[in-house]
Amino acid sequence: MVQYNKHVALVVVDFQNDFTDPKGTQYIPGAEGIVHAVNKEISLCREQHGTVIYIQDWHPRVTQHFKSYNGRIGEHCVRNSWGAQLHPDLEISGDVLRKGIEGEDAFSCFSVRELETGVTKATLLETVLIDRLIKKIVFVGLATDFCIYESAIEALSKGFEVAVVVKGVCSAHVEAQTDALAKMQKVGVEIV
Numbered sequence: 001m002v003q004y005n006k007h008v009a010l011v012v013v014d015f016q017n018d019f020t021d022p023k024g025t026q027y028i029p030g031a032e033g034i035v036h037a038v039n040k041e042i043s044l045c046r047e048q049h050g051t052v053i054y055i056q057d058w059h060p061r062v063t064q065h066f067k068s069y070n071g072r073i074g075e076h077c078v079r080n081s082w083g084a085q086l087h088p089d090l091e092i093s094g095d096v097l098r099k100g101i102e103g104e105d106a107f108s109c110f111s112v113r114e115l116e117t118g119v120t121k122a123t124l125l126e127t128v129l130i131d132r133l134i135k136k137i138v139f140v141g142l143a144t145d146f147c148i149y150e151s152a153i154e155a156l157s158k159g160f161e162v163a164v165v166v167k168g169v170c171s172a173h174v175e176a177q178t179d180a181l182a183k184m185q186k187v188g189v190e191i192v
Contacts, residue, residue, distance in 0.1 A: 002045075002163055004138075009053055009138070010045040011109060011139050012042065012053070012055065016087065017086075020032045028142055034169070038168045057076065071105070100112060106123075107147050126158060137155050139163070143171050156189065164190070
């Protein structure tokens, strides 16, 4: 179990309808089943005076991030759509930061990459964490082998302590989940 305090942030990644609902465009089987574990972690963080931050994909309708425009993943989380909304059962009690706003690749919560130029830009997350004197980040959400993995690795590179709560993350395939968790643990991410 994670011990939270004022220097620990829980980051809830991409827990949105397109990923968590069977009608979503990029539904991850079983994702809706972790909402109670995610909410439990949110409540625990709040009770112990930690910070909760939500990350939300917020893509334009046309973007090179999507496969239909030569990207790596199918259409998802188009801004202002039902699919981009946070899961209706998710407890919301913190700041919501958005990524992929201008159509960039947005796999890490810390940075986005412009597809035409390859230029990487920072999101607001690191600034918010530094402003709040956060030393450790705990990740829950989706998907373990994409945004959770990329975010955890980048958080380590920025000097944060990093943990991932296994019951609060999900991948499309069991093998991908196991592999991503093992890779993160190997480089210093605490697997809880």
